[in-house]
Amino acid sequence: MESTVMTEEFSMDELLGESTAAAQPGNIVEGTVVGQTDSHLLVNVGLKQEAAIPLKEFGANLPAMGDKLPLLVIRVSGPEGRPLVSWRQARERKNWDVVAASAEKNGVVDGRIVAKVKGGFSVDIGLDAFMPASQVDDKPVNNPDEWVGKTVQVKIIEMDKAKGNVLVSRRRVVEGEKAVKRVETLGTLQVGQVLAGRVTGLTTFGAFVDIGGVEGLLHVSDIAWTRVDKPETILKAGDEVQVKILKFDPATNRISLGRKQLMAHPWEGIEKRFPMGSTLHGKVTGLAEFGAFVEIEPGVEGLIHISELSWTERVKRPHGLLKVGQEVDVKLIGIDREKEKISLSLRRTGASPWEEAAKLFPVGSKVEGEVTHIAQFGAFVKIPSGVEALLKTQDISWTEKITSPSQVLKVGDKITAVVLEVSPSQEKMSLGLKQLQQDPMRTLRIGQEVTGTVAKVAEFGVFVKLEAGIEGLIRSSEMTNERSMFGDGPRDRDRDQNRGPRREVEMPKFTEGEPITASVLKINKKDRKVELSIRRYEREQERELLKKYSGNVARPTLGDATGWDEMLGK
Secondary structure, eight states, rough: OOOOOSSSOOHHHHHHHHEEEEEOTEEEEEEEEEOOOOSSSEEOOSSSSOOEEEEEGTTOOOOOTTTTTEEOOOOOSSSGOOOOEEEEHHHHHHHHHHHHHHHTTEEEEEEEEEEEEEEEEEESSSSSEEGGGGGSSSSSSSSSGGGGTEEEEEEEEEETTTEEEEESSSSSHHHHHHHHHHHHHHHTOOOOOOOEEEEEEEETTEEEEOOOOSSSEEGGTTTOSSSOOOOOGTOHHHHHHHHEEEETTTTTTTTEEESSGOOOOOTTTTHHOOOOOOOOEEEEEETTTEEEEEEETTTEEEEGGGGOOOOOOOOOOOGOOOOOOOOOOEEEEEEETTTEEEEEGGGSSOOOHHHHHHHHHHHTEEEEEEEEETTTTTEEEOOOTEEEEEEGGSOOOOSSSSSSSSTTTOOTTEEEEEEEETTTTTTTTEESGGGSSSOOOGGTTTTOOOEEEEEEEOSSSEEEETTTTEEEEEEGGGGGGGHHHSSSHHHHHHHHHHHSSSOOOOOOOOOOOOOOOOOOOHHHHHTEEEEEEEEOOOOOOOOHHHHHTTTTOOOOOOOHHHHHHHHHOO
């Protein structure tokens, strides 16, 4: 077995020069390994009995039979009458001054990590030294066992000869070397410089890279041209990488690094590789509320906006239709080279149902559908081709004042409507309910006799609900001939002053629901307003009676003869 005795610090001749012919306590003598018990190593030190050395002094590396060792005599008569000696104490007596001198000079010595102990490591520096776990490296040690057996440089940070304690640190050596190297590196850094680095740590937002005693941040977005969600999928601690300095702030020593900038840009010549309108095969790499990202080649992603997922479904989130990793066929509908954006469509890989709807349901045709959604401005109706058409509120009724479709419709209602407009390019279709019937305004003409009931009485006239559902207005001046002739208007007062005392005629009173017959006086189709006249109706009736009882010969009425009818009409 190989001996672990350190002979570089002192020679055996020196030890023997200090020993005496008879081993005495406190003296250093030479001993030869001659045997071993369960707990001790037996050595010949020139006494009547072999001396015993506790096996724990040697750890796992026991000396071989015949090896010669320097030993410190502790007791001439120990266990079982054997002399008790110590190899470790002999070594420390000779090495202490050597190690102490080295510590005073620069404090750095070579040592071998012998074993992992509680709280740290046992290190052989010619003496038994202790190195806390926190002092092994300037980064946390994840696997302490891998350090056992390594020869490292350590800095002596504490020595107590009385207690025999020595405390060392490899971390201080590493930090010191980095500090020197850091100053050298910072003095040469320039933006655009390409350097070799080593990955020292990974985070969710990137990787830290040592580029010569200085750490820079390689942001996750600068690791590769492809989408990198987790840096550990591409890099790991200890990896050697080539990086480019993107930003350097001498005031704060902050360094931004890039890795993808040293790779070919995947967008070069993209317009030639992917012509507009072509169908591409890709893989879903991410989902968002507004759409899905699809990789169509390494480093090139496009977005399927939520509006381009389906022709017929009202998609609120893409998660119900797609999942990450799913392979899909998409159509290229837009490229922005400067912003590096590609617009894709999933629905356009198939036939457009709007084109089918335009062929099946031209303007003016009737179509059946189901109400799927109601808004203030109208109701959405799903027709057989699968698209949703809009029934606007103003196209529900000719005559009713409808402010919301919910007054007459509810979700799930089956309706028949008329196609008013269909535009496949704008993906728009408009329907009408009221167009199923003729506009009642078109059935009216000036002078036409109409009947209805009083809907409302106002100071300026009476509103009448006609049979067709239209509301007409009879102004006060068009109530009766008597009211017009003897009312309170300016012309009546002037005429009464010339004629003498005015006759008092009571204004006819109307009540809601009272039936009324009148003639159409004015029609405003644009504003959908109709004015009626009882006075005109009565005059027409009077003419008809004169025709009937005068042998169908029209004779002038009193109003015609005096010109009052013409004057009052104006």
